[in-house]
Amino acid sequence: MTDDAYLLLLTETAAPLGVPPAAVGELACMETPAVRAWLDAQGVTATSPKLRLVPPEDTAAVPDDAERLPVPLGDEELSRLRQHTGPESVARVEQELLAYRDCTDGRDALLGRALAAGVPLNRVVELTGEDPAAVAAAAG
Known part of the structure; x- marks a missing residue:
């Protein structure tokens, strides 16, 4: 090949x-x-x-x-x-x-921005369907 x-x-x-x-x-x-x-x-x-x-x-x-x-x-x-x-x-x-792939491009940055803007972790999890640990890791 x-x-x-x-x-x-x-x-x-x-x-x-x-x-x-x-x-x-x-x-x-x-x-x-x-x-x-x-x-x-x-x-x-x-x-x-x-x-x-x-x-x-x-x-x-x-x-x-x-x-x-x-x-x-x-x-x-x-x-x-x-x-x-x-x-x-x-x-x-x-x-x-x-x-x-196109939808998830920039996922971690978006999750981090949401948390930095004051959206509570549980609300981000609710809106995205992401695992709480993944959301917390994206913010870190």
Whole structure:
């Protein structure tokens, strides 16, 4: 397995693999000189239906004779790619986890501010559903 995702061109006989890069959204790698030159050399555009993007964990399934180019993806780009290549039920749960992460970002600071503003510990616990020990630890 590699740490890079791959851009590849599907042949007529190749089984569907990966997703079209456009399905993942904007990707920084698509504007790099290396990718542009590779696309030009292959005679395709970034929107070609034969062009696919494969996550690192699926690169073993890429046929040996496939035209391919390793491309590094940022964490957010890789997360979006995995959401598009995995089962819909997994993608849905991953979206919920990302929403949870976004909600809890700054949690300790908020709990500390609440206590510093004079909101009693038991009220913070009641409002947040957090464990009293966790609220007290966040203030410390």
